Amino acid sequence: MSDCGCEKAKSDLEEYLRQEVCSTEASDIREHLENCADCRDEALVSRTLTEAVQRACKEAAPEDLKSQVLASLRAAQATHEPA
Numbered sequence: 001m002s003d004c005g006c007e008k009a010k011s012d013l014e015e016y017l018r019q020e021v022c023s024t025e026a027s028d029i030r031e032h033l034e035n036c037a038d039c040r041d042e043a044l045v046s047r048t049l050t051e052a053v054q055r056a057c058k059e060a061a062p063e064d065l066k067s068q069v070l071a072s073l074r075a076a077q078a079t080h081e082p083a
Contacts (some may be wrong), residue, residue, distance in 0.1 A: 001017055004025075004028035004029055004031065004032040005032070006032075006036060006038065008028075008032075009032045009036070009039045010011075010039060010042060011035065012017065012025060012029060013029070013039075013046055014042055016029045016030075016043075017043065017046055017050060019046055019065050042067065
């Protein structure tokens with residue numbers, strides 16, 4: 001097992017949460033998180049924030065808002081088109 005201290009765990013945390021580290025590194029980080037409350041708390045905050053952003057990205061704007069934005073963009077584009 002490699003030495004997985006707080007610095008290493010925190011530097012690789014985002015990749016770990018996205019499952020983008022090799023299985024050995026994931027195992028080392030997972031073991032570190034089990035034994036380090038500070039890093040475990042940071043992982044929880046990161047995971048919670050990531051999940052909240054993912055949920056927000058799945059939400060769709062109301063149709064009337066989409067129409068208003070598109071109309072504004074078309075109006076802005078029409079006034080800036082070369083003659």
